[in-house]
Amino acid sequence: MAATTEVTSRGEADQPGRLPRGGTAKSRGGALREGGAAWVLALPFCLLFLTFTVWPVIQSLFMSFTDTRARDLRTPFAVNIVGLDNFTKALSDPLFLKAAGNTAYFVLVGVPLTLTMALAAAVVLDRGITRFRAVFRLGFYLPVITSIVAVAVVWRFLLQQDNGLINTALGWVGINGPNWLGDSHWSMPALILMASWRNFGTAMIIFLAGLQAVPWMLHEAAAIDGAGTWKRFRHITLPMLRPTILFVSVTTGIGYLQFFEEPYVLTDGGPLSSTISMSMYTYKQFGFGNYGYAASLSYLIFVVIAVVTAIQFRLLREKG
Template structure:
C-alpha cells in the first residue's frame, strides 16, 4: 500500500512542471499560424533579399553584392517609373482625399434623404475587382468605340485619345483610381465624422461661426486621425500601384503610365531578372517606410 502510494506520488507532475506546461500551451496553439507565416511570408522576404544580391549570368546566379541597388540610380526606366508614381501620389491622392472629405460631410448631413442608399452606392466601386474595373474603363475610354467618346461626339467634341496619348493616359488612370477609391476613403472619414460630438458644432454656432468656420475649426481637427490613416493607406497603395496601369495601358504609351509596380513585374516575369526585380522591391519598401514615417510626423497628433 505504501509502495503504490509512493509510486503514484512520483508519477504525479510537480507544480513546476504544470506551470511549464501551462506556459507552453499558448505557443502550441499559435505554432501552426507561425509556421504558415514563416513559410509563406518570412521565407519569401528573406529569399528575395538574397536574390537582390545576385544576378543571373547564363544559367547560374552570380553574387554581385550591391550592384543591383547601384543600378537603380542609373536606370532611366526606373527613374521614369518613380517619377510617374510620384505624379500620381502628389496630384491624384490629394484630389481624391479632398473629394472623399466633401463626400463624407455630405453623406453625414441630415438634409440628405436616403443616406444609407447613397453610402452603399459610393462604396460599391471598392468591392469591384481591380482587373474587372480596369477592363471596364479600358472599354469605356477606347478611342474608336468607347462610350465616353461616343457621348462626346453627340455634343460635337472630337474623339479624345484617352489611352493612346501620354497626358490623356495619365488622366484616364487618375480618373479610374479616383472612381474606385474615393467612396472607400469617404466611408472611413464618415465613420470618424460621426464620432465628433454635436455639442462642438452647437458651441461654434453660439460663438457665431458659420458653416465654413465650423468645418475648419471643428470638422477638420476631428477628422485628423482618419485623414492620417487614409493618407498613409493611399500613399502605400499608390507606391504599389500595378493592376490599373497594367490593365489599362500596360505602362504605355511610351512609358507615360509606367509605375514602379509595373516595372518590377516586367523585370521579374518578362525579362526574368529576379535579382534586379528584388532590388526594386526592397527599394520600394524603403520608400514606403520613409514616407509613412514622414506622414506620421507631419500629420500625427502633437504631444
Template sequence: MTAVAPDAGPRRRGGAGLRLRRAAVGWGFALPFTALLLVFLAGPVLASLLMSFTDLRSADLRTPFAVNVVGLENYARLFGDELFVRAAVNTAIFVLVGVPLTMVAGLAAALGLNSGLTRFRTVFRVGYYLPVVSSIVAIAVVWRFLLQPDSGLLNSLLGLVGVEGPSWLQRSDLALPSLIVMAAWRNLGYQMVIFLAGLQAIPQHLYEAARIDGASPWQQFRYVTLPSLRPTLLFVGVIATIGYLQFFEEPLVMTRGGPLNSTLSVSYHIYSQFGFGNYGYASAMSYLLFVVIVLLTILWFRLLRSTEEVSR
C-alpha cells in the first residue's frame, strides 16, 4: 500500500501570504520617510536638474509656461563667465592647499596622541575636537575679530615683538590663505580622531618586526604606518575634499567674497545667483560642482585603492 504525500499547496500559499503581509507592514512603516524623501529631497533635486536646462528666473515664477528650454547653454556660459572662473580658481586653491594641510595637521596630532601622550589623551582629544562640533558661523565671527588689523589678537601679539601686522582679511593676497588656515584649524580635530582610530588598529607586531630589522622611526612610518592607513587616508581625503569644495560659511561671514573677489567660492557664487533670481544658471553651476566632486572622489579611490585591487 503506497503512502500519499500530503498536499503542500496550501502551505506554500500560506507562506507566500505571510511574506506578502510582512512586506506590506515593512513598507507601511517606511512609507512616511519615503514620502518625505521624495517630496523634500528627490523632487527638488530632479526639479533643479531640469531647471539647469532652462532660462528660469525669479520673474518667471508667475508664468512658468513662458520658460524656454536652452539645453546646454547655461553650462557653456559658465566657462565664459569671468566671475565663475575666478570662483572656481579660488575653490581649487582652497582644496589643493587646504586638504593636504588639514590631513598633515590631523595626522601629526594623531601621531602625537598615539605615541607621546597617554595620561591626558582624552583631554587633548576633546580640545582638538571641540571646534568641529562648534558652529562654523560662531568660529568665523571669532576669527574675524582675531584677524582685525587694529584690535585683533594676532596683530596685537605681533606688535609685542615689534612686527606690524597686516590687514589679513582686507588684502587680496592674504584673505584666502587666512580662510585656509582657519578651515584647517577647525577640521583637523575630526581628522585627528579618524587617524587615531586607524593608528590604534595597526597590529603592533608589524612595528616589532620592523624594529628587529633595524628600521628607523621614519622608515617605520613610511613602510608600516602609511600603508596600513591607506583606507583611513582614503576616507579622510574624500570627506575633506567634498567639504572643502563646498566651502561657503567662511567667505559669507568673514569677507563676503572680497576683497576683489579673492575669496569668492563656487558655493558662495551659486548662493548669490540664486539670490539674484538666476535659477537656471545657478542650477547649472550646482551640477557642474557635483560632477567635479564625483570626479575627484573617483580620483581618490584610484590613488588610494588597496594593493589587492591594484594587483588585479
C-alpha cells in the first residue's frame, strides 16, 4: 500500500502542467505576484502607447473616411462620412500623382546610389584603410547627425548656379553647370545627391558590421584557388551580406518613401512641382485644413511603403 501511494504521488508530480501538491499554492502565489508586478511596471508605457499612438491612429483612420476640415474641429461629430471618396480623389489628383512620380524617382535612384556609396565606403574602411580608420568613420557618419537645416544651407551654396562650388569645379573641365535648384530637370538629381551624401553613413556602419562577420579564411581559400578581388567580392562577400543588404535596403527605402525635409528646406517643392513628394503634399493638405483628405493620403503612403517593403523582402531574402 505504501509503495502504491508513493508511485501515485510521484506519477502526479511527474505529469506535465501539474505542480507538486505541497508547493502548489505557494508557487501560484509567487507567479501571480510576479505577473502583477510586471503589469504594474508596464502600465505607464501601455497607457502612453494607447493614448498617444493607438488612439491617434484609429482616429486618423476614421478621419480618412470623412470630409473633416479645420472648421469641424469644434464639432467633430458633425462631419459627414464620405466613404472612399477621399481615396478615389487622391488617385485622380494630378498634383498627388505628380508627387508620387517624384517620390518613385527619388527612391529608384536614391536608394541604389546610397547603398552603393555606403558599401564602397564600408569595404574601403574594412580592408583598405588601416590608419586613422576611426577618423574616417566619424567623418562619413557626421552628416547623419548634422541638422538638416545646416546641411541645406551648405548645399544651397554648393549648388548655386553662378558661384557655387560644384559649378565652379565643372567649369574647370569646360562644363557649363546647370541651375541645380531652379531648373525642373536638375532639381531632383540635386536633392538625390544631397540625400545620398547625408544618409549613406548609417548604411555604411551597418555594412561594416556585416563585413566583419564574413570569415576571412574564405577569401584566403578563394585567393589560393586563383579567384581575383572582384570574384571574391561577388561570390563570397555579396552572398554573405544578403541579410545586411535586405535590412539596409528596407530601412533606406522606407525613409526615402517618406522624404520631406530635403524639398521642404531647399525648394519648397519647386520649381514647377518637380520636387514635391507625397509626404510634403500631405503636409500641405494638413496646412490647408483638409484633414480628412490629408489622412487618406497618409494611409495611401502607408500602403505604398508596405507593398514596396514586401517586394524587397521577396527579392532580397535568402532562398530557403
